[in-house]
């Protein structure tokens with residue numbers, strides 16, 4: 132459905148999901164496992180950049196379904212608003228500074244309960 136892959140870390144001890152940190156912010160453990168993200172999240176904050184040069188783009192803080200946050204570019208600046216659901220467009224293989232998201236157009240479903248093991 133999308134091109135890229137996005138990985139994050141999960142604390143082995145308290146299951147907190149984290150992104151690009153060396154230790155767990157909740158329990159300070161360094162015992163982290165890498166998991167693949169679903170690539171779907173919700174915009175929590177967005178800044179519009181580049182207006183002054185006539186090429187606006189959106190820099191968003193996205194809360195992923197796995198409950199970690201990531202700052203990344205959103206491709207459709209006019210639909211990048213708080214609360215919008217976005218999915219991964221380009222992942223880490225494009226370079227760590229090139230991660231981007233786009234609006235997620237799947238039909239709205241009944242909210243799925245997060246699965247916990």
Ligand SMILES: [Zn+2]
Pocket residue numbers: 142143144145146147155156157158159160
């Ligand atoms: Zn932890």
